[in-house]
Amino acid sequence: MAKIERVRTDLFRVPLERRLTDSTHGVMIDFELITVRIEDADGRQGLGYTYTVNHGGAAVATMVERDLAPVILGKDAARIEERWQDMWWTLHYAGRGGHATSAISAVDIALWDLMGVTAGLPLWKLFGGYDPTVPVYAGGIDLELSLEELLAQTDAFLDDGFRAIKMKVGRADLRQDVARVAAMREHLGDGFPLMVDANMKWTVDGALRACRALEPFDLLWVEEPTIPDDLRGNARIVDGGRHAIAAGENLHTVYEFAQAIDAGAVTLPEPDVSNIGGYTAFRKVSALAEANNLLLTSHGVHDLTVHLLAAAPHRTFMEAHGFGLTAFIVDPMPVVDGHVTAPDTPGHGVALDFEALAARAPH
Template identity: 60%
Template sequence: MRIASLDTALYRIELPVPLSDSTHGTMTHFELVTVRLRDAEGAEGVGYTYTTGAGGAAVHALIDEALRHVLIGAEADRIEALWQRMWWKLHYGGRGGSVSLAVSAADIALHDLRTRRLNQPLWRALGGYDPSVPCYAGGVDLEFTLNALLRQTDDNLAKGFRAIKMKVGRARLSEDRERVRAMRAHLGDDFPLMADANMRWTVDQSIAAARAFRDFNLTWLEEPTIPDDVVGHARIVREGGVPIATGENLHTLHEFTQMISAGGVTFPEPDVTNCGGITVFMKVAHLAEAFNLPLTSHGAHDLTVHLLAAVPNRSYLEVHGFGLDRYIAQPMEIHEGTAIAPDDRPGHGITFDWAGLEKSRER
């Protein structure tokens, strides 16, 4: 069946509560870019990507002005071939960045369209390992007071989370250490606790921070330094003494290959909306499995739960507080620390409130 139409839109989504980390500062909104593909029989597939508040117009334009010409009239189920055509269409203008976000959104829509036509949930079509996926609450809370951080933690526990991530990367390492200490005391010795630095430090600073946190039994320290420094990441893993998660800012399969093969990551962490879509996410998952590494994820939890449900080496699904749930008909369910990939809806099962989103449309 051939693709008959493509619609794309850009929305500004206001955050219910401003969020903060060490590199993006305070965030008041994010940008959502959606893709809707329909075939000649009217079947529809939906994909999306997002930014932390800037650059969405470029992603939208790449889809609307370039990828449209690749996809319209093409055979919808030849996803690998279409991925290659999209990638090489835009390759010269940037291997990663906005290009990867644009290709990701279109690729997600293609997989959704295919599995809706098959009348299969996405997680089953991709491998069908286990629909129950351990998850954690991903706090974006660097500038929260300690009391606010602990209140947020209690709210997340009440929602059913049994693993939690906090932000680090404040002006003084001693402040980070005290906040991690307070969280560990609040949660108990064995509760899964992660800390995320959002690329704040140099390699030597990262090693010092990792060593400062060793007494607190972190599940992982996330993105301690810039993703471009593969050799530096390997040093942090060797010398820091805590597991390292990274990958949300790696935008190609080749970047993941370099990081994993160099020993620079303990928990590879792709984001399906910026790594190249479902096609690349699943290749990263299998690459991690070949290196005997547990896989985690970043962002887009309603979609990513399907991808982690498909593979045996998944660890934790990140559940983000971006406030998209209010635009989704059936948000992801969480039961006692486990996210459930839906088995009663074909495709990824995400149904957007398009009328509600229209009020936030930018173009």
């Protein structure tokens, strides 16, 4: 495989199709998209990207441009683990997570895409291959929607082919959360896969109280009931909450996942390929989950993630994120009867419409 010849980084502020709300991030009307395009000496290209919520995208783009691109230029594009380690240690003192692993993620994803293009294989096969048809759920970011709007959104998700749905909880009055979940369960019927996401809103005692109140509604899981930093508290929730507990979108290193799993603080690891360190790190978290007999889910960027879950025998539902890039993806994956199918095109198969995105570059 040829050496890395060029690295291009771009930053865009992308409007959301509708106003989104959850319990900790407030109102979201757009997000920042950071793209990385890597070209080797033979002219082949790989694409990677990550995103930030509300703030921080410029810092990620700067890290790629100033700190990571010089580290990988001129190096063998096929030695991805070596490139990853070089990037990790370059940013280690200033990073060990956060913006640093988001920057590494975008580059790593681009390197794996280039690897797949060069090999002529889709990434899900390059990762070993299991089943390209992956169950998917609609992740609503909908805390402040009225009940009528929430149910209308649910019907739209069903019309779009989804057969599993996650809704937001974490209102100031737990009784409102309970009433909304009860209405959703009645609307969807018994047995329909329904999850809730508190976005770290509750204290440990508050989470235990909420889990007990939500027990009658047969939830597939409760997500991020409290802050990820409190491993003992999360373990208390796992032990006493009477639900499966999904978490991980705010864990940004393999080591954090290892500590959470060892502490019994999570039953459904949920890494995000765009902030954990890319495909390289996500696959290590996947192996940790399998070795500990845990099912695996995911957060965000489902267009990229589908290859990882298509190669994982212990996967459960994949999230189709509310931050979807559908309007800017040349050929988005359709949802058919609750599933998406990983593409058979080389690499990850995602092509962005950079002409359309150009109007979203900050001035």
